[in-house]
Amino acid sequence: MSPRTGANGVQLKKFECVLCDMFSTSPSSDVICRRALDELTPRFHRLPPELCPREKQSLVDRARERWEGRGLEPGRPDGPVVVDGRPSPWPFDPATSLPQCGCVRGGGGAVGNVRSAERAWRKEAQLANLIRCVLALVPEGVRGVSSDSPRAFRIVDFAGGTGHLAVPLALLLPDCEVVCVDLKKRSLDLMHSRVDGMVVSESVVDHKVHCQSSTLRKSKRIPNLHSYHGTIQSYESDFDIGVSLHACGEASDWVLRKCLERRASWVVCSCCCGKLRRDASNPYVFQSTGANEKQVTYPQSKTFASLGGCDNKVHTITAEDFDEVAKVSDYSQLGDIRLPKNACRRAAKSLVEWDRLLFTKEATQQLEDATAILAKMDPWEASCKNDILIGWLSLDTNPFGNAKPVSDPSCDNDFQIALDHLFGDQSSPGKTGRDQNDWTAKEAHEIESQIDEWVRGNREDYDAILRFPTRMGSRLRKLIHYTAEIKGLRHWGEGKKESDKTVLVSNRRI
Ligand SMILES: C[S@@+](CC[C@H](N)C(=O)[O-])C[C@H]1O[C@@H](n2cnc3c(N)ncnc32)[C@H](O)[C@@H]1O
Structure with a gap:
């Protein structure tokens, strides 16, 4: 691959060249292809709405009736995990709504492997996002009263580890059966010991032996868990919703395949996309079984594979191209998550998820009411691996009720930064100047801090307006608009002459 330069004249890295080729009229051309831009740009939607507080409360009340009296310890007394003044978006009061085993951290002590407050905050935020999606996907009848279907509504938490997700789901949805699937017996033992108070032997378990005799175990204290x-791959029962949080590499693709095969809805948040490369292995599978064979080939979607460039004839995105994209999509700089820095790596991750989304769309195209969307966790800081694939096959499981999913402009903006870096003006017609969005991390941090500080000082005042000084220049004004947009705050420009122009931000939500 010959070296090439991006819009700002800087030599592009290898993976950036691959991204460039995906969107160009032909390999190694810098001319953007409109069709590829339209079809390959990942589009995100907002998460399904949260349940209303009254409905949440009734779930919690019903759950409490069941777990109280079963010997489960009440929730942790220290309330939600707070990091840097931000309480976790955990939707239930941890002190009263769930027993300790349903929270990430138990009273005073760490539970499972989540030991630091920062990690616990992130884990709770991740779980809150997935629980929100699952609750929205469970039909109202099943959520409210026992349904009279022949088998219980079944939710499977694939690669569920120690049950961080499965346990609160089972507690909140006592009329549903929740199954936590994992190939590590030790993790499942820990879940049972947390919930059922069983003592787990500290001796090393021979996973290779255990894996061959897959078993189903029922919790003593939470009978629907x-x-x-x-x-x-070996889970063969029917189910209604498949969920997975951070199933490594192609394991997430197995979850999608299982859900499609069983005609179930899905909520899948992947991780370790670098492991999708042909020469990488899933460490969990490798350690447990000694196996290291890839079963999924990438790109998975025919549409994705054939969309690269369009010089009248299609040039395909090869497995080799995908390896490059997958490798850099393993983005872990949480501090940069909203900054232009690393936007191309985030774009690479979005493209990996876009391929997955297109794959599920292709697999369900015969089903009239099937819908698949891509969303991001709220807040993004919950994890660098914050993309969530959500799919449902019938109208009565639409997590948006009767409405259509709403698109999320903040994700489009983020992807646009990467395109601007690669192609400059061409990627957004009508734009003047190159690299308008290429802010430094310091600039982005300063603007964000100013807005955050102002919001903290004016929390209750919805008429308050933050007016930035004039003469900041169009580049920084754009940064203010961008930052306010991703924080969900209203923002607008004022002033006609360049020297009068400024940006105003209001405390009202968009
Ligand atoms: C990063 S952990 C996530 C655990 C859990 N979902 C959570 O968020 O706390 C990944 C888990 O996936 C499991 N895993 C990976 N590949 C798997 C496979 N093919 N089948 C079942 N479990 C798998 C591992 O054993 C591990 O427990």
């Missing part, structure tokens, strides 16, 4: 010891 089960564990299944085995691989995702």
Whole structure:
């Protein structure tokens, strides 16, 4: 691959060249292809709405009736995990709504492997996002009263580890059966010990032996909670919702395949996309079974594979191209998550998820009411691996009720920064000047801090307006608009002459 330069004249890295080729009229051309731009740019939607507080409260009340009296310890007394003044978006009061085993951290002590407050905050934020999606996908009848269907509504938490997600789901949805699937017996043992108070032997478990005898176990204290010891691929029962949080590499693709095969809805938040490369292995599978064979080939979607460039004839995105994109999409600089720095790596991650989304759309195209969307966790800081694929096959499981999913402009903006870096003006017609969005991390941090500080000082005042000084220049004004947009605050420009122009931000939400 010959070296090439991006819009700002800086030599592009290898993966950036691959991204460039995906959107160009032909390999190694810098001319953007409109069709590829239209079809390959990942589009994100907002998460399904949260349940209303009254409905949440009734879920919690019903759950409490069941777990109280079963010997489960009440929730942790120290309330929600707070980091840097931000309480976690955990939707239930941890002190009263769930027993300790349903929270990330138990009273005073760490539970599972989440030991630091920062990690606990992130884990709770991740779980809150996934629980929100699952609750929206469970039909109202099942959420409210026992349904009279032949089998219980079943939710499977694939690669569920120690049950961080499965346990609160089982507690909140006592009329549903929740199964935690994992190939690590030790993790499932920990879940049972947390919930059922069983003592788990500290001796090393021979996973290779255990994996061959996959078993289903029922919790003693939470009767609708089960564990299944085995691989995702080997889980053969029917279910209604498949959920997975950070199933490594192609394990997430197995979850999608299982859901499609069983005609179930899905909520899948992947991780370790670098492991999708042909020469990488899933460490969990490798350690447990000694196996290291890839079963999924990438790109998975025909549409994605054939969309690269369009010089009248299609040039395909090869497995080799995908390896490059997958490798850099393993983005872990949480501090930069909203900054232009690393936007191309975030774009690479979005493209990996876009390929997954297109794959699920292709697999369900015969089903009239099937819908698949891509969303991001709220807040993004919950994890660098914050993309969530959500899919449902019938109207009565639409997590948006009767409405259509709403698109999320903040994700488009983020992807646009990467395109601007690669192609400059061409990627957004009508724009003047190159690299308008290429702010430094310091600039982005300063503007964000100013807005945050102002919001903290004016929390209750919805008429308050933050007026930035004039003469900041169009580049920084754009940064203010961008930052306010991703924080969900109203923002607008004022002033006609360049020297009068400024940006105003209001405390009112968009
Ligand atoms: C990063 S952990 C996530 C655990 C849990 N979902 C959570 O968020 O706390 C990944 C888990 O995936 C499991 N895993 C990876 N590949 C798997 C497979 N093919 N089948 C079943 N479990 C798998 C691992 O054993 C591990 O527990």
